[in-house]
Structure formats: C-alpha cells, structure tokens
Amino acid sequence: MATNNGAQFNRHPEPTFSSDQLVFTSDEKSAMQGYLEMYPEPEGAIMRGLWLAQEKFGFLPPEVIRLVADELGIPYARAYGVATFYTQYFKQKKGTYVLDVCTCFSCQVCGGYDILHYLEDKLGIKAGETSEDGLFTIQEAECLGACGSAPMLQITNGRYVHNLTESKVDSLVSDLKDGKMPAFESVTLPQDETEMGGNRRDDVESLEYYKTPPVAETFE
Amino acid sequence: MEVAKQGTSKAGNWRDYERVLLPKVKNLHKLEVYEENGGYQALKAVLTEEKWTPKAVTDEVKASGLRGRGGAGFNAGLKWSFMPPVDDKPRYLCCNGDESEPGTFKDRQLLEYNPHLVIEGILIACYAMSITTCYLYIRGEFADWITHIEHELEKAYAKGYVGKNIMGTGFSTDVVIHKGAGAYICGEETSLMNSLEGKRAYPRIKPPFPAQKGCWNYPTTINNVETLACAPLIINKGAEWYSAIGAPTHPGPVLYGISGHVNRPGVYEFPTGMLITDLINEVAGGMRGGKKLKAVIPGGSSTPPLRADMIDGVTMDADSLRTAGSMMGTGGMLVLDETVDMVTWLKRVSHFYHHESCGQCTPCREGTGWLEDIVGRIDRGEGNVRDLDLLADLCTQMEGRTVCALADAAAWPVRYTIERFRDEFVAKCKPTLTPAGSPLTVDA
Numbered sequence: 001m002a003t004n005n006g007a008q009f010n011r012h013p014e015p016t017f018s019s020d021q022l023v024f025t026s027d028e029k030s031a032m033q034g035y036l037e038m039y040p041e042p043e044g045a046i047m048r049g050l051w052l053a054q055e056k057f058g059f060l061p062p063e064v065i066r067l068v069a070d071e072l073g074i075p076y077a078r079a080y081g082v083a084t085f086y087t088q089y090f091k092q093k094k095g096t097y098v099l100d101v102c103t104c105f106s107c108q109v110c111g112g113y114d115i116l117h118y119l120e121d122k123l124g125i126k127a128g129e130t131s132e133d134g135l136f137t138i139q140e141a142e143c144l145g146a147c148g149s150a151p152m153l154q155i156t157n158g159r160y161v162h163n164l165t166e167s168k169v170d171s172l173v174s175d176l177k178d179g180k181m182p183a184f185e186s187v188t189l190p191q192d193e194t195e196m197g198g199n200r201r202d203d204v205e206s207l208e209y210y211k212t213p214p215v216a217e218t219f220e
Numbered sequence: 221m222e223v224a225k226q227g228t229s230k231a232g233n234w235r236d237y238e239r240v241l242l243p244k245v246k247n248l249h250k251l252e253v254y255e256e257n258g259g260y261q262a263l264k265a266v267l268t269e270e271k272w273t274p275k276a277v278t279d280e281v282k283a284s285g286l287r288g289r290g291g292a293g294f295n296a297g298l299k300w301s302f303m304p305p306v307d308d309k310p311r312y313l314c315c316n317g318d319e320s321e322p323g324t325f326k327d328r329q330l331l332e333y334n335p336h337l338v339i340e341g342i343l344i345a346c347y348a349m350s351i352t353t354c355y356l357y358i359r360g361e362f363a364d365w366i367t368h369i370e371h372e373l374e375k376a377y378a379k380g381y382v383g384k385n386i387m388g389t390g391f392s393t394d395v396v397i398h399k400g401a402g403a404y405i406c407g408e409e410t411s412l413m414n415s416l417e418g419k420r421a422y423p424r425i426k427p428p429f430p431a432q433k434g435c436w437n438y439p440t441t442i443n444n445v446e447t448l449a450c451a452p453l454i455i456n457k458g459a460e461w462y463s464a465i466g467a468p469t470h471p472g473p474v475l476y477g478i479s480g481h482v483n484r485p486g487v488y489e490f491p492t493g494m495l496i497t498d499l500i501n502e503v504a505g506g507m508r509g510g511k512k513l514k515a516v517i518p519g520g521s522s523t524p525p526l527r528a529d530m531i532d533g534v535t536m537d538a539d540s541l542r543t544a545g546s547m548m549g550t551g552g553m554l555v556l557d558e559t560v561d562m563v564t565w566l567k568r569v570s571h572f573y574h575h576e577s578c579g580q581c582t583p584c585r586e587g588t589g590w591l592e593d594i595v596g597r598i599d600r601g602e603g604n605v606r607d608l609d610l611l612a613d614l615c616t617q618m619e620g621r622t623v624c625a626l627a628d629a630a631a632w633p634v635r636y637t638i639e640r641f642r643d644e645f646v647a648k649c650k651p652t653l654t655p656a657g658s659p660l661t662v663d664a
Binding site for chain 1: 239242244245246247248249250310319320321322323324325327328329332333359360361362363364396398399400401402403404415416417418419420421436477478479480481484485486487488489504521552554556560565568569572575576578
C-alpha cells in the first residue's frame, strides 16, 4: 500500500518537536493563506501545507501534522489520513539526504538493483535504513518517470540524477557529503541530438530555482 | 470501423517527419521564444475570431479524432462534449500530469521542453467548456519541473495570457499547479479529484462521471498533459490536417517513450501507427549489445507484454495493438532482450501494484499482495506448476471487480506474461505429482 513503506508505524510516538519549535513564521503563515486561496475548500490546501511543513521540519510526526491542520483550519484526522496515504510524506525521521533509487520496471532491467546494492555496500546500510551520521537514507523507489535515463535516483524528493554508473554514484556521495547538491540535469531528446546538435535548452546550468533540501539537522 | 490492415506502417513517410509537439526550436520553453514561434496564436484566434464558438472548438477537436494520451485512448472532443450546459455553478478542468505508469516518461519531457504548449492547450480547453479554473496536477517527484513550470506560468500571467480578462477579451481562467506526493493511483481521474480535494486518493465509483459530478461535486473534465498539448495544434492547422497524421483510427503525433535494452532510449515524437520493429531497430538504434529481442511492453507496465515473434507487422495504434493482444496505453515502450528473466521481472511488476494499491477494494488490496507472493514463490523456485493456474484464477477474481482499473492493470501483466512465457515459469516450478485439487496432491 502507498502508505508507510511497509515499516511498522507507531500512531502515538513521543513528540519530537517541543511547542517552542512548533510554530510557523509569518512568511510561512502567509504562504499557507495563499494555499487556502488556491482551492474552493480549505481541505484542498492540505497537500501543499504538508509539503511546506516537511520542508521546514524534515518529516511529519503527528504533532507537525496537527500544526498544519490547525493552521489551515481543518480536522486533524483529515490531515493525518492524507499524510499517511502518500509515499513522499516522511512519517519517520530520515537522513539529510534520502536517496530514492528506482528499481522498478525499466530501471530493474537496466541495472537499478546494481546501483542500489553498490550504494548499500558503499554506505554500509540496507535500503530503508539511515546511516549512523544521519546523512543518508537509502530507499528503493517505485517508478520515478525517468525510464529513458535508467538507472536513476532522486535526492530527498527533489533532484533527479540520471544514467547512473558506479563512478557517478561515488562522486555524488562525496559531493553530498560536502553539502553540494548536483545541478539540474536536462535529459536530451535523441531527436534533438540528431537535429539540433544537443540539448535544446541553454539555461540548464544557470537554473537555481530549486531550494535546499529539508533542514532536519537544524533541530538536533 | 475499418479494421486496420496488419503488416504495414501507418506512419507514412516518418523518416522526414517534422515534429510539432516538440518542434526543432531552441529554448522553446521560454515564453519569449514560444511567442516568436507563433505561440498563443491559437488561443488568440479562439478568443477573438467569431467562428470559434466554444461548441465549434469542441467540434473541431472531436473531428480531429484526437484520442486521450493518458492510457484509455478515449476521443478527447467527445469527452469535452459531455460537459453539461453552462449555468452559474463552477466547473473545473484537471490536467493530469501525474505520469506514474512505469515505463512512461513523456509528459515530463513535454513539460520541460514545451510547457507553454500545454498551458495554451489548457486555456483552449477551458474556453471550449467555459471553465474558469484549471488544476494542473503534477506528481510530487517532479519537484524541479514544477518549479520550472511555475516560473513560466508566472510569466504567462504577467503577459496576460492567463488570469483575468485574457488578451482583453473578457475571458478569464486561472491555472493552479497542484503538487502530488507520490501515489500512482492519483493518475486515475476520480482519485486525482479526491487528491485535489485534500482527501486520501481513493477512486470513486462511476457513474456519476466527472462531467456530472467531479471536483467538489461540480462538472469536471480531466485530460492528460499530451492530449491538451494537441489542442493548439488542431486549432492552428485544422482537424483535417491532424486526422491525416498516422493511423486513421488513432491519429496524430505521439510521444513514444522508449526505454530498456535499446541503444538510444528516450522520448521520440512520431505519428501514431509506427511499426514496433521500426521503432526498435531504426528509431531507437537497435538492440543494445546486439542481443536478441525477447519481449516488448508497448504502453507502460499495465499493458500485456508481446513476445518477439508477436510483433511482426504490429503498429503503435489502438486497433493494431488490440489485434496483436495488447494495448496502446501511454506509448511508453519497454524493450527487453534475451537476458531478462521474465519471472523475476514479473515479480517486480507485481510488487509495484501491491505497493500502489490504495487499499479501498478488497480484491485489489489482497489480490495484488497474493499475486506478488505467488509470483515471488515461483521466482524463488518454491512454486508448483499448479500455482500458474492459481494465478490465472486470482486474476479472474480481480479483473473488473473493483472501483477503478488498478486491479485489472495488476492482473493483466501477470495473466499475459504467464500465458506468453509459460515455459520460463514452468522451468522455475517444482513439479506437481498429481492434478491440482486432488486429495492425493503431494508436494514434490
């Protein structure tokens, strides 16, 4: 089921965040108000709200879900139901960098498992586990929609890294250890390569839209 | 309907095909460049020219024969015409960019390289159905692409192509980007609506269909990203031009996403009705490492796989693929070579459906788990030959007995992979000594 990655899930864990930490800044509050305006009913804003909370807190324990629900003025149970339905909302604490290695369908037959196992050996953890320094979590992901550039992985619900090889994994891991997020990679269409001599976009290197990954470590 | 002749390409002179969804223009994703290349002219024509009443636009799309590119292949114009007459209640358009079907990666490339064509298509559809709000639902994994599109959409708002009083014509439409959060089921139209409404994404029972009761119980139409991107082309060049491209009963340009064991995987734009053999051997540069072809899955993981000896003369359009025993699906084609173990492959596909079943209907929630378990048992060498019949029976119990088609989508690959690669499954099974069901049955 698309709920909790198969892990045992405690409904009433000890709160991770204190009430001092559980506040939204005025910017975040106005963003929430903006989400409410995007939908005819307040419930529509719940997914955007949970995304914002996850970017702030790193994951969504019950107290954070309650905070979002209260902010949007919707029942906690409704928000909890939504948060536990979707794979990308983390219900448990993860590493700073969550490496979602796709092993589904095209990636399975194009070496996705080789990459997953290489990464597991390299970091000394199994899929689903977090490394001791709290830096990396490895997960086996379902199809991420980049089958033409298999095998691939995604970093913390954000950046895609395409056409993986073992050396590419090596440099990725050392870059991430230095806090360096890889640049956005635009997969060139084969027809563009033939007809236009390469990628049709020339602004790929200058793309700086994507924000930094979740900041779970700031609360430790 | 004329039954298409098997054996010849319906894509005409495809080697000289000029792309229209992803034309040969550098930096087309930028609004400035899109405008220079005739962008938003179709929208302008529709909003200003007298002949383009909303009904005329719908009729033009209907006449073009455009069929939905999200998998079901329903006539798009016909779908638009199901919307009830305009009253004072809200109505919605949803553009489905959830693209989660394994093997499908075309919408992401289209949104990356030609987002304004999609936005223009959305606006034309909104005009045709008198809609003032469109939700563009994009799967949460495409975070980078969502920020790119938000950026371009802002520019379109600033230029007055979207929002209030578009181009001074008095027509207003808002486009809201909704970010998903990782659930395959959201690609199902009613599930997508529940997701938008901030509920768990459970599919709804149909009828009532979305055109009667959709988002927030108001009339709603849902189209795939690529389907809507065809609308400006049809308005600019006419229904006749469009329907002349590719296979007569499934016309138009289409994005083929070819992945797997080929030399040049990627998204290709060609007319529908391409021979599968042309796509593999010429377009995608042949099999990787000169290996032999074993199977082709023509349109995403839900479509039944075709054995190498079944693809001769089969073209990529709904009729030809149905005759061959598969479906067009999303056009995301996976090519497998002789090294692939079909049992292990099927195990992973079944795992996917088990993971993604929303859990609403029992046959699917339990059935997908059993499919995975039994295929896994065979894969580990612990299965019996009679398990193959058990799987077929299980598939029958699942197909058509659930709210949405996920159970069918999970059952088809199992049923047809076993049917078409039975030898491989039998070879991995322990022999059964006595017939299944006999009280004397003993495990070997």
